Amino acid sequence: MDPILIITNLPDRSSALVLAEKLIDLRLSVCVNILATCTSIYYWQNKIETAKEIPLFIKTLAQHYTEVEQTIKAMHPYELPEIIAVPVTNCLPKYLQWMIDEIGISDRK
Numbered sequence: 001m002d003p004i005l006i007i008t009n010l011p012d013r014s015s016a017l018v019l020a021e022k023l024i025d026l027r028l029s030v031c032v033n034i035l036a037t038c039t040s041i042y043y044w045q046n047k048i049e050t051a052k053e054i055p056l057f058i059k060t061l062a063q064h065y066t067e068v069e070q071t072i073k074a075m076h077p078y079e080l081p082e083i084i085a086v087p088v089t090n091c092l093p094k095y096l097q098w099m100i101d102e103i104g105i106s107d108r109k
Helices: 013-025 062-075 093-103
Strands: 003-010 031-034 038-044 047-061 084-087
Touching (some): 003 013, 003 062, 013 047, 047 062, 047 093, 062 084
Antiparallel strands (some): 003 047, 003 084, 031 047
16 A cells, blocks of 8 residues: 655635545545645646645545545635645655554545
């Protein structure tokens, strides 16, 4: 079971909390970090945009990626949400075991 880190951003803290709690409740993530507000600058529809956003770090297993993506898309207010999965190449073995114990397939609700 391969750990991954999924990164997304939401427009406000309340929507970030709702998404984080849903992912934990569904046992799709072992931990979601809701970070401090950041400023994002990006191209959207051929112009430069600036927005205040709340970054989320979603710690999960690769086998859950599709369900996490679907959950984010279903709950996200943006037309095109950022959803980036980063493979975790090194992980404290006890942390990885904790992840497997908490959100492995056999433990799903």
